[in-house]
Amino acid sequence: MVGTVSSLGRRATRINHAVSEPFWVQFILITIALVFLALFLVMPLVAVFKEAFSKGIEVYFASLSEPDAWHAVKLTLLAAAISVPLNVIFGVSAAWAITKFRFHGKHALITLIDLPFAVSPVVAGLIYVLLFGAQGWFGPWLADHDLKIIFAVPGIVLATIFVTFPFVARELIPLMEEQGTSYEEASLTLGAGGWQTFWRVTVPSIKWGLLYGIILCNARAMGEFGAVSVVSGHIRGQTNTLPLHIEILYNEYQFAASFAAASILAGLALVTLVVKSFLEWQHTRDRERAARAALQEI
C-alpha cells in the first residue's frame, strides 16, 4: 500500500517537471514581458502626464479650458456617440446573419467587413473626399442643396464609422459561431418569438463579447487620426477632433497644452478600461455568490 502511494507521488512530481520549464526560462520569459510592458505601455503613459503637468497645474487647466480644446473634446465624444451605436447595430446584425444562417456570398461579406482593417485610414478619408468633396461625384448636387459633408461634422462621423466598422462584428462572429444555433432553437421550441429570443437568449450570451467590441470600437472612434484628418479640414473650434487638436498644438510648439489634451484622450481610454473591469468583476461576483448560495443549501 505504502509502495503504491509513494510511486504515485513520484509520478505526479515527474509529470510536473515534464510540463513546466526550468526556473531560469520562466525568469527570462517573465522579465522580457515586464520590460516590454514597461517600455511600450507604462512609460509613454507616464510621459504623457508628466509633460502635461511640466508647466504647472495652472497651465494644464488653462489649456483645457480654452474654447477650442473644449470644442474638440465635445466633437470627439459626439463622433463616438454616433458611430459606436451605429456600428453596434451593424455589427450585431452582420454577426447574426453570418453565424445563424446559410446563404450565398457569406465569405464575400466577411471579407468586406474586414476591408477597413486592410485599407489605410488616409485612403478611407480620401474616398469620402472623392465622393462628397466639392469636385467629387456628389459634390455639385450637395452644393446645390446646401449640404456640407466634407470639412464638416458629417464627414468626420462618416470617416469614423468607416474605420470602426469591423470591431463589433469581428468580436462577435467567432463567439457566435462557437455557440451555434441550439440556444436559439431551444428558445423557439419553448414558444418564444424572434425578438424575445434575441433579447433574452442571444444578447445575454454574447454580452461580454459585445461589450469588449464596443470598448474597442469606442477607443478607436475617439482616437482615429488619419481618416478624420483628411475629411476634417482642421478648422479650429469647428471640425477639430481631439487627436487633430493635439497635433496642431504640437506643431505650434505648445507642448504642455498638447500633452494636456493628450492626457484627456488617455484618460478617456482609462475610463473605458475601468468600466470594463468593473463590469467583469461584478459578473464574476454574481456568479460566485450564486455558487456559494447553492452550496449552502446542500
Next chain:
Amino acid sequence: MSIEVKNIQKQFGEFTALDNVSLSFPTGELVALLGPSGCGKTTLLRIIAGLENPDGGVVHFHGEDATHVHVRQRQVGFVFQHYALFRHMTVFDNVAFGLSVRPRGKRPDKKEIAERVHDLLKLVQLDWLADRYPDQLSGGQRQRIALARALAVEPKVLLLDEPFGALDAKVRKDLRRWLRRLHDELHITSIFVTHDQEEAMEVADRIVVLNKGKIEQIGTPDEVYNNPATPFVYDFIGQVNLFHSRVNEGWAHIGEIKLPAPEHPQVRDHAAVAYVRPHDIELQALPGEGFISAVIDNISTAGAVLRIELRHALADDVIHVELPRSQERLLNLHPGSQVYARPTNSKIFLQNR
C-alpha cells in the same frame, strides 16, 4: 397526440438525408429512431419539430397538416444532445422560460409559474438545484433540467435528440431507466434519436431502424432483435457472424455443413449469407453431425458471458461465440484447444447478383 410523416424528402446539397420516409407514431408511445451517424435520424426529428423544412412530404399532428406550422406553435418539447440550457439563467429561470415568454394574456402569474417550476423540478428530482447555474451541474443533472424545461410548456410531443449521447456509461444507464419510468408516468408521445442499439432496446416501445435515409425496419425491440428484416438490421443490432453460403431448396450449404433456410424453399443454387448471433452457437468437445471443427483462438472471461473467438477451416474470419459462464467448467476452454461448433439458430439472406 399521434404524429404521421408522409413521403418526407430532404436533401443537403448532394447528400440525401431522407429519401421518401413515411412513418406513424401512435399516441403515448416511446419510439426510438435508431441508426448509424448520417442515416437521417436527427434530420427526421428536426423536421418533426419544425426546426428543419422538408424538401417534400408532409407532417401530420393528430391528423392535421403541420408541415408549415412554425416551431413556436407546434407545441413540441425538444431536448438537445448538448442540453442547450441557457447559461446566463438559473435552473429555475431556465425551466420557467417557456411560461414567461408567453403573450401577456396566456401567461400564468408569477406565483403560478413558481409552483409549476417547482413541481417540474420535483418530477425530475432536482428541486434543490433551482438557484444554480447550468455550469454548476453535472451532465446528468443538466439533461434532466433540459427535460423539465421542455415539459414546462406542456408539449403534446416530446422529442429527444441523442439525449444521453454526451454522458458517461454509468449515468447513461441510470438516466435511461429513469426516462422510461417517467414516460410510463406521463404517457406523452415521445420520439428519441440514438445510435446506441442497447439504449433503444432498453427504453423504447418501438424501434425504427434507419439507414442512408431509408427505413430498414419498424418493430418492437423484441422483433427487431430476434427477427431482423434486413441484413443491415442484423449487422447493426448486436454482434453477428457471417457465413457465405449457397442456398438450394430450403438449405444453406456452408462447406460441409448445412443450415435450414425454410424461407427460401424454391431457390436453386443461389449465393447467400447466413447470419448467426454469437449466443446462437453451441460448442462441444467431440465431433458430431453438423458441427464445424474449430480451434480456440482467444477467450475472454471478463464479463457476464464467456466470449470466445474460434479459428476454422471454412473462412478466414473468426467465429464469435458467447457462452454462459456455467459452460466454463464443462468444456476444456483454453486457447489452442480443439472444439466443435454448431449454429443453433440462423437467418439466411440471399445476395443480389
